Each structure stands twice: as structure tokens, then as C-alpha cells.
Amino acid sequence: MMRREVLPDAGGGRSLWADAGRRLLANRAATASAIILLLLTVAVIIGPMLLPWEYDVIDWEHIAEGPSASHWLGTDQIGRDLLVRLLEGGRISLMIGVVATLVSLVIGISWGAIAGYFGGKLDAVMMRIVDILYALPFMFFVILLMVFFGRNIFLMFVAIGAINWLDMARIVRGQTLSLKRKEFVEAAIVTGAGPFAIIRRHIVPNLLGVVAVYVTLTIPQVILAESFLSFLGLGVQEPQTSWGALVNDGAQVMETMPWLLIAPALTLAVTLFCFNFLGDGLRDALDPKEQR
Amino acid sequence: MLLSVNNLCVNFVSAEGDVSAVQNLNFDLAQGQTLGVVGESGSGKSQTMLAMLGLLADSGRATGSAVFEGQELIGANQACLQQLRGNRISLIFQDPMTSLNPYLSIGRQMAEVLEWHRELSGRAAQLECLRMLEAVKMPEPARRLKQYPHELSGGQRQRVMIAMALLCEPALLIADEPTTALDVTVQAEILKLLRDIQQQFGTSIIFITHDLAVAAELCDQLLVMRNGKVVEQGQTATLFAQPQQTYTRALIDCIPNMQHRVERLATVEDYETGTKPVALARPAVGERLLSVEQLCVDYRLANGRLFRAVSDVSFELRQGETLGVVGESGSGKSSVARALLGLNPITAGAIHWAGQSLAELRASGWRALRQQVQVVFQDPLASLNPRQTVGDSVAEPLLVFRPELSRRQRLVEAATWFERVGLDAAMLDRYPHEFSGGQCQRIGIARALILQPQLLICDEAVSALDVSVQAQVLNLLQDLQAQYGLSLLFIAHDLAVVKHISDRVLVMNNGQVVEQAEAGVIYTKAQHPYTQQLINAVPTMPAA
Numbered sequence: 001m002m003r004r005e006v007l008p009d010a011g012g013g014r015s016l017w018a019d020a021g022r023r024l025l026a027n028r029a030a031t032a033s034a035i036i037l038l039l040l041t042v043a044v045i046i047g048p049m050l051l052p053w054e055y056d057v058i059d060w061e062h063i064a065e066g067p068s069a070s071h072w073l074g075t076d077q078i079g080r081d082l083l084v085r086l087l088e089g090g091r092i093s094l095m096i097g098v099v100a101t102l103v104s105l106v107i108g109i110s111w112g113a114i115a116g117y118f119g120g121k122l123d124a125v126m127m128r129i130v131d132i133l134y135a136l137p138f139m140f141f142v143i144l145l146m147v148f149f150g151r152n153i154f155l156m157f158v159a160i161g162a163i164n165w166l167d168m169a170r171i172v173r174g175q176t177l178s179l180k181r182k183e184f185v186e187a188a189i190v191t192g193a194g195p196f197a198i199i200r201r202h203i204v205p206n207l208l209g210v211v212a213v214y215v216t217l218t219i220p221q222v223i224l225a226e227s228f229l230s231f232l233g234l235g236v237q238e239p240q241t242s243w244g245a246l247v248n249d250g251a252q253v254m255e256t257m258p259w260l261l262i263a264p265a266l267t268l269a270v271t272l273f274c275f276n277f278l279g280d281g282l283r284d285a286l287d288p289k290e291q292r
Numbered sequence: 293m294l295l296s297v298n299n300l301c302v303n304f305v306s307a308e309g310d311v312s313a314v315q316n317l318n319f320d321l322a323q324g325q326t327l328g329v330v331g332e333s334g335s336g337k338s339q340t341m342l343a344m345l346g347l348l349a350d351s352g353r354a355t356g357s358a359v360f361e362g363q364e365l366i367g368a369n370q371a372c373l374q375q376l377r378g379n380r381i382s383l384i385f386q387d388p389m390t391s392l393n394p395y396l397s398i399g400r401q402m403a404e405v406l407e408w409h410r411e412l413s414g415r416a417a418q419l420e421c422l423r424m425l426e427a428v429k430m431p432e433p434a435r436r437l438k439q440y441p442h443e444l445s446g447g448q449r450q451r452v453m454i455a456m457a458l459l460c461e462p463a464l465l466i467a468d469e470p471t472t473a474l475d476v477t478v479q480a481e482i483l484k485l486l487r488d489i490q491q492q493f494g495t496s497i498i499f500i501t502h503d504l505a506v507a508a509e510l511c512d513q514l515l516v517m518r519n520g521k522v523v524e525q526g527q528t529a530t531l532f533a534q535p536q537q538t539y540t541r542a543l544i545d546c547i548p549n550m551q552h553r554v555e556r557l558a559t560v561e562d563y564e565t566g567t568k569p570v571a572l573a574r575p576a577v578g579e580r581l582l583s584v585e586q587l588c589v590d591y592r593l594a595n596g597r598l599f600r601a602v603s604d605v606s607f608e609l610r611q612g613e614t615l616g617v618v619g620e621s622g623s624g625k626s627s628v629a630r631a632l633l634g635l636n637p638i639t640a641g642a643i644h645w646a647g648q649s650l651a652e653l654r655a656s657g658w659r660a661l662r663q664q665v666q667v668v669f670q671d672p673l674a675s676l677n678p679r680q681t682v683g684d685s686v687a688e689p690l691l692v693f694r695p696e697l698s699r700r701q702r703l704v705e706a707a708t709w710f711e712r713v714g715l716d717a718a719m720l721d722r723y724p725h726e727f728s729g730g731q732c733q734r735i736g737i738a739r740a741l742i743l744q745p746q747l748l749i750c751d752e753a754v755s756a757l758d759v760s761v762q763a764q765v766l767n768l769l770q771d772l773q774a775q776y777g778l779s780l781l782f783i784a785h786d787l788a789v790v791k792h793i794s795d796r797v798l799v800m801n802n803g804q805v806v807e808q809a810e811a812g813v814i815y816t817k818a819q820h821p822y823t824q825q826l827i828n829a830v831p832t833m834p835a836a
Contacts, residue, residue, distance in 0.1 A: 016679050183675035184685075187739065190633050191689040192662035201688070205679040288679060288723035 016205055016286070023285040030281020033274035040271060044090035053081035055088040056239035066259050074259045076249070085241050086264055092242040093223050094271075096157060100222045101215055103161030108168025109211065113199050115169070116176025127173065130166050138163055142234055156235050160225050164218055171214060175207050208286045216279025220272045243268045294463055294496050295321040299356035300366070302336065302343045302520075306351065313339045314520045317356070323463070326490065326497040328507030328528070330543065331517035332758045333729070337500050340517075341466050345381065346373040361463065379409040382457035386469040388449035392441040398452055399437030405459045424455040427492065428485055446621070447478035454485065461493060468500045475620040475785045480829040483509050502758040504543045505831040508532060516540050532834040538563040546763035548792035550815055550830050556770065557763040557792070569767075572774035577795075578611030581746060581779055582632075587641035589627045601627040603803045604641070611746065614773065614780040616794030616811065618787050618826060624803035625783045629751045632781070633667055634658060663693055666740035670752035672732030676724035683720030686710065686739045693743055709738040713768060730761035734768065741772060748773075749781045754789060766793055787826045791815070799823045 024030055048055065053071075062071055063079035073082040115126040142159045149155055179185060180203065188198050227244015229235035236242050243264055250261030302314040314336040321327050329337045343354035344365050358365040361380065365373065377383070385391045393401055402424070403417040412420060418437065425433035428451045441449055450470060457465055467486070471479035487510060490497060501507050507514055508528055515525040516539065524537045535541045545558035555571035562568055589602040602624040609615050617625045630636040632643060634650070643650040645661060653661065666689075669675040676685050686709060687702035697705070707717035713734040724732055733753060740748055750769065754762040770793065773780055784790050790797055791811050799807040799822065807820040818824050 016681075183669040183671055184677045186635060187667070187669060187675050187736070188677075188688065189635065190662060190665075190667050191739070191743075192659050192692040193688065194692075197692075201680070202677050206677070208679075286679070289725050 016288070019288065020282070020285040024281055027281040027285065029277045030285070033277040033281070036270065037274050037278065040090065040267075041094060044087045044094060047087040048084050051081070051084045051087075053084045055080065055085050055241070057081075066257075073263045074257075076260055077253065077257070080239075082246075082260065082263060086243075086246060086267060089241040089243050089246050089264070090267070092153070092236055092240070093226065093244065093268075096160065096226045096242070097219045097223045097275075099157055100160040100164060101218045103157070104164035104168050104218060105211070105215060107161075108165035109172050109204060109207065111165065112169040112172025112174075113176050113203050113207070116173040117180055117195060117199050117203060119177075119180075123173075127170075130169055133162075134166055139232075142229065146234060151234070151237075153236060156226065156229060159229075160222050163225075164222060168211070168214060168218075171210060172207055175210055176203055179203050179206055205286075209283045212279050212283040212286065216276045219275045223268070223272070243271075293320050293359075294323050294325075295358065295360045297340075297344070297356070297358045300340060300343065300358055301355045302339050302348065303353045303355075304349070304351050305353065312520055313352070314343065317522060319515055319522075319525065321464070321496055321498065324490065324494045324496060325513065326499060326511045328511030328514045329498060329500045329517060330502065330504050330507050330514060332502055332760050334519075335517040336520035337517050338468055339520075341383075341468060341498065341500065345377055345383070345466075346370060375409075378405055378457075378462075379460045380462050381464045381466065382460070382462040384450070384453050384457050384465065384467045384470045387473050388446060388453050389441065391453060392449060394441050397438055397440055398444075402437075402452070402456050402459060405456055409460050420459065421455070424459055425452070427458065427489070428452075428455040429488075430455070445478075446474050447481060450474060450478075450482055451485065454482075454489070458489065458493065458495070462495060464496045464498065465489075466498045466500070469502070470499075471506060472501070472503075476787070477620055477785075477825060477829040479506070480831075483831075486510060502760070503547065503831070504540075504759070505547045505833045508833050509831045516543065529834055543760060544833065546760050547833070548763075548766075548788040550788050550791065550827065550832075553792060553812070556767055559763050559767065560760050561764075572771055574770075574795075575612035575774055575777040577613045578777075580608055581611050581646060582609040582781075583644045584608070584628070584632075585642045585644075587628065587631060587643065588639040589624070589631050589636055590639040591627075591636075600639075601803055602631070605800070605803075605805050606641075607798055607805070607808065609747070609779055609781060611779055612773070612777050613796070614782055614794045616790035616797040617781065617783045617800060618785065618790040618797060619800035620785055622802075623800040625800050626751055627803075628800075629667065629749050629781065629783055632665065632749060634661075659692075662689075663743045664745050665747045665749065666743065666745040667749040667751060668733070668736045668740050668753040670755055672729045672736060672756060673724055675736050676732060678724055680723075681721045682724060682727070682735050683707075683710075685724070686720075686735060686742060689739065689743045705742065706738070709742050710735075712741075712772070713738045714764075728761075729757055730764060733757060733761075733765055737765075737768065737772070741776070741778075744776065745778070747779045747781065749783070751783045752785070753782075755784055755786070762789070769793065786830070787814075787823075788830045799826065 058079040059075060059081065060079060062075050065071065066074045068074070071081050071083070073086065075081055111126060115123045145155050145159055185198060185202050188202050223244060226235055226242055227248055230242055230245045236245060246264035247261065247268060250264055254261045297317055297319050300314060300317040304311045304313055317340055319327065331337045339348070342348050343352070344358045346368065348354060354366050356366060399418055399421055402421040403413065406412040406417045406420055421437060422433055425436060430436055430448065430451050444452065471482050474482065483506070486497060489495060499507060499510055511528055513526065514528050514531050516523040518539055524531065524535065524540045531540065532544065535544060539560065542558060542560040542563040546560070548557060556569065585606050587602055587605045588600065590598045590600050593599050605628060607615065617628065619625045627636060631638045676682060683703050683706050686706040690697055690702045690705060703720060707720055710717045710720060715731060715734055727735065754765050757765060769780065772778060782790060782793050791814060794811045797809055797811050797814050798805055799820065801822045807818065807823045809817065814823065815827060818827060
């Protein structure tokens, strides 16, 4: 009877997520990355409010000048402060990166897991839909959306998210096919758990390793896709900007005004690095076999 | 002396300090002799062999001496050892499927060994391979050369492994649990083959196993290991007649015996604590719970044709009774279980549970049935979700059937069952990989019993366990059966195990029931030749 008293403490708090959080905190690279990303997010949200410049205001006295005391990162060809534009662009880029990835994550995992778990005709129909969407050229799809709904940023989210979940759905379906034959899934069927409970409790947690890796690949992909769309004039428009657009602009004048390329490129690189470390850390943290 | 091992120690370096895997091992092996190294998982028996061949993991350190044909193996450089491995010393592993490359034909992989060590290739190599396949009595050897590993059965694959190991006519063959993954009937054939090979080629063999009975079939000398130390060593006959150590005695007694049936198997703990728990009385056999009539199960193969896995199987099971189902892999015994659990559709015939036909059940009916019929699977680790704490795994059925309970209440219930299956409730919040195979199987049993079912189906539930752990799990099943009046459907490939635990035994072959008999009389009164074959396949121990 002594042992029973151990239980409330021992059995209550330990879950996959609580453990994952603990293991993630023990991973220095991942924790540092998470902190940097958090600081970046805070900076892009409140930074522009604190700075004396506006992203679309021209400083006639300092046009195309390098970093100085009044403009910490310098100004662009028409005299706009780069720092404030970098922060302003970060809002768009980070939002696109996170939101579009989340959209593809949610749709992709549910779609793939359901198709893979139920199999048969449902699987065939669901995966043919994926194939058809794959066959649509991305640009064609975006242009179609623009023509129907007019240009707006929200549509860009939809367009990018709608393309990215396809890969995720395929990967998840493949993993589900092999997972559903495992004995622990059969054991769950025998205990009377319904199909959606099994997908939620047994399939999805075991997919997280692959998904975490894939997400770290998706976020940079999405941020770059946005800059591509902006370059074609389908994404954000001047004077609004994004990291992709800033890198793009900077690249055109890199010989005369290198600071316009260095700062945005460095920020983008650091962000992507952090997402990668965080993704790797998450994958390890979600695996109970990791000793930490 | 062919091989002489002195003071061999193996240590593993880890962050928490050194872990000793093998301590002060000494043995000699003469030309043409067979040494059996017997021990439970984790006893250091495999590490010893890996140390001698320079195949230890990076964190492993070996000290001491092992002299093979006058050459010191411990500390020898890798180039030197590579010349020996596969040439003078060959290895056979437990799982013949994973030890063969699935993308190379049998002939190709075998020839590779000859290219390495004897510089033979092309036609000459193929002829040599063919000769060796004939030596291991492979049916249709010429055809096998062109086949791929997945086209062969488990036993055939192990024959290929042995043929490969013998290609360079090694002086020493190390076989690491070579029959553990095989059916008993195939095990008997492989053991016979190893004996024949030894006579034909004069090879010395080191045979590593967890099963003393298997070792006794083959070996002249035995070495019993535990926790990295030698417990006892000596001639097989002497060791069986007068085991000096209680551990050896326990290892002998924990194996179910075909000839005489004990009420309860002895375990290592019983011997160590000097206790002798008595078997609880078997529950009274009650009314009929389950009846299966002319059950047929078909599978659709990849080429679209139907394969009949189970044909015309009929049996009954009463409350509190244990029905054993025995047969080789592919005999359809697991398909019967899966049909009962609704995991496979049935093609023809009927299954009645408490008078109700399973075919007529709707979703709610199946749910009610789930509460009464539960299962324990073969692979203890694979049957637990690696990303769930074992407490959540055990408590999961409650989530479905008693949703009114809070998580805390469910875990309290799980803790009760944890203790009933002999585990510490403080371990509830661990993950499956932190447990041994036997413990995982206990957790699987706790999950199956938490709803207090009437029938427990054990599908090869003890086949993946060491014999010493197998005895503990069998005892546990018997105790739980006595306490809760459970009916058991016990499926296994080892007749001795099935006979030990069952009231009646059903012998299956090629999807059909070939014989059905009372467990007590099957040994003396077996009618069918296949049953005889199964009986003969059980390793016999020298009389104590």
C-alpha cells in the first residue's frame, strides 16, 4: 500500500509533451534558437513603433548612405531607413513562414493520416486529389486566385499553404501505412478505440519525428516562395516589403550598396538556421528514447 | 587447443563510468568440439564473441587474452582480424532475414565471401557455392542461387547463412542464437544440420543460446553465464546430472518438459529465495463461451489470387479453460486469433461468443465484445506505443469503456494492475524502451486484463522471451487465470510450452486442425504424424 502513495506525483505529470519540453530545454542549441526566434518576433512586432522612422518615409538628407548613428543599418536608394524596413518585412516573412507552414501541417497531417489509416477506396480518392493538385502549375494556380479574388496578402497565404500541404500529406500517408500494421495499433483496435482516437493517440505522435524535420524544410521554402511571388509582383507591393523582397532589392545593388544586401540576408540566414536547430531539437525531444 | 581464452574482460565506457559486461572469462576449445554458451539476455554471452572478433561497439574495451591457432585476438589490428573473420572464424546471427542483403541474389552474396578470402570468382565460385548449399541439404540448390532472400523460408535462409559461413571451411563457427527466431521443427533440423556439418568438416562450434535444452542437444561442453560472469562450466552430461549451482538448476527446471507435467514451472527467483510457490488451483470449467464452426479465412495475395490461411477449423472453449493451439508459422494459428478479434474478415463458417454470432455484430456489439475478449501479442516491445508512457498504454482501454474516469483515476487503476502482474507501480510513467522484454510482456498482459475480460488470447505471447522469463510469464498467466477465472486461448509453436499450460491442445498444419487432444495424453497418444513431428522437435534434456 506504500507504493500507491507514489502515484499521484509520479503518474500525474509525465506526458509526451511535458517530457519533450523538458528535453528541449536541455538542448542548448535548440533553446538558444527558440530564444532568438522569440526575440526576433518581439522585435518585428514592437520594433517599428519604437523607431523614429516609418517604413515608407523618405529621409531626404540621407539617401543611399551606409550605417550611421541616425540610421543604424543605413538607408536605401530613395532614403528609407533599412532597419525599420527589415523589421516591417520580418512581420510579413515570419507570418507567412509560420502560418503557411501551420496550414500545411494541419491539412497535410490530417489528410495523409486519414488516407493512410483507412486505406482502400477513400485512400485512392484522397491521394488522386493530391495528384491532381500536384499537376497544377503553382504559378497558374496563384494567377488564377489573383484573377478571381484580386490581389491581397491573405490570398498569398492560401496559395502557398495550399501547395505545401501536398508534400506533407504524401509523407504522412507513407508513414501511416507502415505504422498501422504495428502491433500496438492492433492492440488499440482490440481495446475498442475508435479510428480517430487511434490516429490521434497512436499514429500522429509516432509521425512527429518525420514531421518536425519536414517542417524545418518547409519554413525556409515558404519564405523564399513569398519573395518569388513578390518579385513577380504577385505578393507584397511597395512600399510594403518582406525579407525576400529586401534580399532581392539588395542583390541588384550589391556592388555599390552592399549593406542593403548584407543585413537582410544575414537576418534571413540566422532565422532559417534557428528554425533548423529548433526542428532538430524538437525531433529529438519528441523521441522518448533520447537520453536527456 | 584451437581457441584458448584467458581472463577475458569487456567494459563499456559511458558517461556514468565504466560498465562491466564480461568479467574474467576462461575457457578452452579443442578442434572439433562444441561449446555451448548459455545465459539470459544481458549475460554478456554475445559480447564475449564480439570482443574476440574485434567487433565491439566503439565504447567497448576488451582486456585479457584469446589465442586462436596461436594468434592473439585481443588487441590485434583490424586488418589481421578481417583476414580471420569469415575465413578461419565464421559467424551466424540470430535473424537470417536481416543478416542477408535483400537486394543481392543468394549466389551473389555467397560468392562475395569467396572473392574476398579465396580469390575465386565467376563459374568457379558458383560451383563452390552450389557444393556448399548441397552440404547444408538445401532443397533444389541450383535454383536457390538465383533467388533472393525474401523468396526463401526462415529455415532455408538460416541454411544459406550456414553455407556462407562454411564456404572457406573455417576452423571455428560461432553461432549466436541461430535457432531462436525459428519454429521448433525448423530448429530441430538446423541443430541436426550443425551436428552433421561438424562431423563432415571437423569444425569447432561455439553455440550461444538462452535455452539450456537446445544447448544440450548439440554441445559437448557448456558454459553458463550470468551478469557477465561464469556461473558454471563443464561437460554437458555432468552438468545436467549434477548441476553445482542453483542458477544452473533453475535454468534446467524452468523449461517445460514434454514427458512429465509440473503444476508450476520453477523460476530463478524461486531457487534464489528458496521459496517454492504452489500452483493455485485451476478454475472450475464452466459453460461454453466460444464456439468456432468450420471457420475459413482467405487472404488476397499480391497477384490477386486467394490464399486459404484457415480452412474448416472448429473448436469450443469453455469458461476457465485453456485451449492450446500449436503449429508452425504459416499454419494459420494466428489467423484464427485475428478472426476472433475482428482484425481479419472471415470467409466462411461461424464464430459464436456466448451464443451470439460475431458476423451479426454491429459496432456497439463489437465494443461489448472487446471488453470480454482481449489479446497479448508476440513482440513485447512492438505492442506498446513507443511515444506513450506505459501507464497511459495500460489505462487506454479505460478511456474507451469508462470515459467518466479522470486521468488520475485511470492511472490509479493501471497501478493496481501493474502490481497484479508483478511490476512496481512507480514505473508507470516510464516509456516502453526502458523495460526488458519480459517486463513489456507483463505490461501487455496488464493492459489486456484491465477491463477484466473473460477470454485472453495469447498469440505467441512467450515465444520472443528467454526461457527463464518465459517460465515467469507462464506462471503469471496461470495465477491470473486462477484468480479471475479467465479462459485462455494459448497460441504457440512450441508443443512443450502449449502442453504445459493447456487443458486441451489443437494441432494445426497448413490451415487445418490435424489433431485435437487432452494435453495430458498428447505425448503418449498422438495419432497424427505431424503431431509426432512436433513432439520430436522439442529438444530433449539429458535425464537429471
